Amino acid sequence: MIYPSLEQIISDQAMIVQYTGGSPGIKDQKLLESAYYNPLQTFEGEELYPAIEEKFAVLCYGLGQNHSFQDGNKRIAVHTLTVGLEVNGIEITYTQQELIGLGLAIAQSQCSKDCILKWIEEHKKSI
Incomplete structure (x- = not known):
């Protein structure tokens, strides 16, 4: 699995x-690290989120909910989700409106980690 570095997320x-407006920079480093490391947790040697889709759903949720950046929290959340899935060979199709809706739902606490995972499954490209 290809997982982005924390530095890559900050750079993105x-x-x-x-390009889209707002201020770069971190508002709360601890919240950012919490969002970043949460998908990588283990318990008794077992990954809590073994599937790639689960890891990126949890990461997306944390980035969108924690508001750890000055601006662009929803944008970095959905960007990290879509790019992370793509570089790991998971193709999803969506409209910009669907992606915006997902970001807004996460930020407004209307979409949980399970909701994001369901969104991924519904948008997986059929082969």
């Missing part, structure tokens, strides 16, 4: 707000 957030 800066790039996103440069």
